[in-house]
Amino acid sequence: MKLVSLFLTAFLTENIVLTKFLGLCPLMGNSKREENAYKMGILVVLTTVLSSIISYLFYYQILVPSNTAHLRTLVFIFTIASIVGILEILIKKYFPSLYKSMGLYIPLITTNCAVLGISILTIDNAFSFLETVIYSLGSSLGFLLVIYVFSTLRIKMDRAPILKGFQGIPIAFITLGIIALLFTRYGL
Amino acid sequence: MKMGPFLRHENATDKMMRNLFIALMPILIFGFYKNGILPFLHGYATIYGMLYPLLLVFVSVMTSYVSEYFFIRILKGRSKEETKKELKQSFWIFPGLFLSLIVPYNTPLVLMAIASFIASILGKMLYGGFGYNLFNPALIGCLFLLTIYGAQIATMGGYLNTEEIRVVSGATPLANVSLVDGIGTYETLVEPYGTLASFFLGTIPGAMGETSACLCLLAFFFLSYKRVIKWKIPTFYIGTVFLLTCIIGSMNGVGLWYPIFQVLSGGLFFGAVFMATDPVTSPITSIGQVLYAILLGILTVAFRYLSPLPEGVLTSILTMNLFVPILDKIGSSRGNASKKMALPLFICCFFSFLLIRQVVGKYTKTEERDSNFSVVSEEKNGNQTTYIVMQKGNGGLIQSKLTLEDGKVLSFQVLEEHETDAYYQMVMDANYIDTLLKKQNQIEEVDTISGATISSKALKKTMINVLKEAGVLK
Amino acid sequence: MRKIKDGVIKENPLVVLMLGLCSTMAISTTFEKSLLLGFAVFLVLTLSNVVVSLLKKWIGKSVVTPSLILIIGTLVTILELLLSTFVKPLYDAFGIYLSLIVVNCIILGRALLVAMKEGVKESFIDGVGIGLGYLLSISVFGLVREILGSGTITIVDATKNIVGQEIILTLFDGKYFPISIFVSPAGAFLVAGFLLGIIGTWKERKHETR
Numbered sequence: 001m002k003l004v005s006l007f008l009t010a011f012l013t014e015n016i017v018l019t020k021f022l023g024l025c026p027l028m029g030n031s032k033r034e035e036n037a038y039k040m041g042i043l044v045v046l047t048t049v050l051s052s053i054i055s056y057l058f059y060y061q062i063l064v065p066s067n068t069a070h071l072r073t074l075v076f077i078f079t080i081a082s083i084v085g086i087l088e089i090l091i092k093k094y095f096p097s098l099y100k101s102m103g104l105y106i107p108l109i110t111t112n113c114a115v116l117g118i119s120i121l122t123i124d125n126a127f128s129f130l131e132t133v134i135y136s137l138g139s140s141l142g143f144l145l146v147i148y149v150f151s152t153l154r155i156k157m158d159r160a161p162i163l164k165g166f167q168g169i170p171i172a173f174i175t176l177g178i179i180a181l182l183f184t185r186y187g188l
Numbered sequence: 189m190k191m192g193p194f195l196r197h198e199n200a201t202d203k204m205m206r207n208l209f210i211a212l213m214p215i216l217i218f219g220f221y222k223n224g225i226l227p228f229l230h231g232y233a234t235i236y237g238m239l240y241p242l243l244l245v246f247v248s249v250m251t252s253y254v255s256e257y258f259f260i261r262i263l264k265g266r267s268k269e270e271t272k273k274e275l276k277q278s279f280w281i282f283p284g285l286f287l288s289l290i291v292p293y294n295t296p297l298v299l300m301a302i303a304s305f306i307a308s309i310l311g312k313m314l315y316g317g318f319g320y321n322l323f324n325p326a327l328i329g330c331l332f333l334l335t336i337y338g339a340q341i342a343t344m345g346g347y348l349n350t351e352e353i354r355v356v357s358g359a360t361p362l363a364n365v366s367l368v369d370g371i372g373t374y375e376t377l378v379e380p381y382g383t384l385a386s387f388f389l390g391t392i393p394g395a396m397g398e399t400s401a402c403l404c405l406l407a408f409f410f411l412s413y414k415r416v417i418k419w420k421i422p423t424f425y426i427g428t429v430f431l432l433t434c435i436i437g438s439m440n441g442v443g444l445w446y447p448i449f450q451v452l453s454g455g456l457f458f459g460a461v462f463m464a465t466d467p468v469t470s471p472i473t474s475i476g477q478v479l480y481a482i483l484l485g486i487l488t489v490a491f492r493y494l495s496p497l498p499e500g501v502l503t504s505i506l507t508m509n510l511f512v513p514i515l516d517k518i519g520s521s522r523g524n525a526s527k528k529m530a531l532p533l534f535i536c537c538f539f540s541f542l543l544i545r546q547v548v549g550k551y552t553k554t555e556e557r558d559s560n561f562s563v564v565s566e567e568k569n570g571n572q573t574t575y576i577v578m579q580k581g582n583g584g585l586i587q588s589k590l591t592l593e594d595g596k597v598l599s600f601q602v603l604e605e606h607e608t609d610a611y612y613q614m615v616m617d618a619n620y621i622d623t624l625l626k627k628q629n630q631i632e633e634v635d636t637i638s639g640a641t642i643s644s645k646a647l648k649k650t651m652i653n654v655l656k657e658a659g660v661l662k
Numbered sequence: 663m664r665k666i667k668d669g670v671i672k673e674n675p676l677v678v679l680m681l682g683l684c685s686t687m688a689i690s691t692t693f694e695k696s697l698l699l700g701f702a703v704f705l706v707l708t709l710s711n712v713v714v715s716l717l718k719k720w721i722g723k724s725v726v727t728p729s730l731i732l733i734i735g736t737l738v739t740i741l742e743l744l745l746s747t748f749v750k751p752l753y754d755a756f757g758i759y760l761s762l763i764v765v766n767c768i769i770l771g772r773a774l775l776v777a778m779k780e781g782v783k784e785s786f787i788d789g790v791g792i793g794l795g796y797l798l799s800i801s802v803f804g805l806v807r808e809i810l811g812s813g814t815i816t817i818v819d820a821t822k823n824i825v826g827q828e829i830i831l832t833l834f835d836g837k838y839f840p841i842s843i844f845v846s847p848a849g850a851f852l853v854a855g856f857l858l859g860i861i862g863t864w865k866e867r868k869h870e871t872r
Contacts, residue, residue, distance in 0.1 A: 160316030165863025177851030
């Protein structure tokens, strides 16, 4: 099925973190604490899929017909900011414990390159509506996968007697490089 | 120096090393015999060629030593005595030793050294030394070697020693699998290399340590008895591969020889016994080990059938290395064994099911339409029809433009490809497209280019599929 | 003057603060692209700092983030339009990463931290300092990656139609070197890791000898 193949490509072979470098900031900073990792990941998935869909609708229903396609960057980022804002309010109200542990990081989802990046990518690839949904879902789940696995690895790395200069970020980058190299062999 | 929870005291370490050596010796000697002595005796190699396998091992092991010495002495700034002491507890020899047994036969000595250096430094020392590495060091070295220089080594003969190059179309058993039609038959998959016994004993093309399933099996029994390796891992790993290929085979109407062939090829035994059981990069908990092994099996089968590269063991083991912390978490969570396994096992079954469906679908479709082929556009211009099509190649989709008139292909132009440059260059240098055009009446009989089999096959399939599309071929 | 030096060394956005990684790693496959992206960020950062600082009186506390996004987004959109009209090859080379400058943590971060609080002159200097730091580090990164990965130094390629001709220096082209992995995504991570590791080790040694 072409959609399954699209999903797998977005999820693995063209993983947005490992091949497009999107979503690195939360990965490098946030992933230190494991519980936060997957929660952040899930929020990103939610935001990405919602904003991709809405951006798609905005782009094709409003921007293109009125010849203002070049304003897409502004429109998309405002969509994302609004969705994040609404999400924050909802979480504060209905999931107070979640808000307590994650509260500070929620606004940062707006500046997560992954969310805006995926919205733009779906337009640039001229996806249909269904393809947009699948692609944004696959890509953001790919982000979730990487950030979760990576957080478990970092716990292991933090306990290791690594050379002083390489501790923390450098060895994290090197690990990502190895994982990226590995993913190129999947070619599904 | 903390050693991690893997070993208890000095005696245990020495014993373990000694037993590992004992297990590896027969494999090493056999590898030297198969890749060095045999070609020499048959007149296909010089004395240098005969000794080459041993040279590879020597260079690799020496580089391991030098790399770790350099790292500890200079980068960590220890004194001479401290360095010697650390080296003794560091198992320095194993990345290099294992690596030399799995690299392609024709790896130049310089590249062997580079790969060994990468294995020791990048795979092990940089992460904190023995006990702290995330990935299997030997496999890291191999990963880099194959990714960066794989194409170049392939043009030199790759995994085949000088004697074997003449044997088959220059392909190792697993590379051959992607060349045969459909799922293959005993004649096309096994016979070119001998009998199933050859596969078991190891007299088939491949790297030094990878081919002899027999010796690896003996090593498995020995090492399990001596409690050096985690026996559950090879058992469940190989078992899963066997089971899955059994199902896939029976759904495609081939006999028991098929799963046996699959299990005995591609260095599965060596990988399962020596690489997957690496004490540092495999789970500690029992449940974790079983899940690890089953997932390894699923992944290996998936990669073998669904990814463009022929082998799956290297990729699977390194991938599962990533999940070891998660697996150990599952394995050590509270509850009895069946409760812990329930959800993960269900997920494994689900993935197996999907995998089998995908693979079987891939083979039953070859009668109707090549699923790796698609038509982008078809334009008629008087008598001529121009097709723009896509065919899956080595590195992605190859887009080509073919013009037909009266059922004959007049021109074949590649518009876009993402193949590995070295491979694609070989195909172009051999004027392969001209050959395809000239021999289009017997297109099925046209050989692929050895060394660039996947790329050339993709081009050949492009023409075949277009001819089918145009109704010229059935 | 010292503030500028701080921006380059002590508060270097890439090496020390670890901001704006996404575009940096993706674009830096040639020296030219790195230089130009560095310059683009430098421009947007400085302009945004100045504009935000000028307008900060009118930006209410509750609408800070949206207003900042509006300002930066407008600047980036103008840049996109200029590039796509005059230097199309460069616009294509940057791809989505040009638009992603909007969410570049450096620009937003500096706007919040500095421009909203300081006067125009200070904001300008801060922008110049940090921007210069970014420009320098991304250029070095791109240079290393290109030399190791393609064996060339590209000075003019995507901007050919402005300059007139391409200027690509080929350093070597051997059998085992250059290694194309360095210009691939995996290589970006590896080079970043090693460069940062080397800098970290150098800093440690300096600390120890004190």
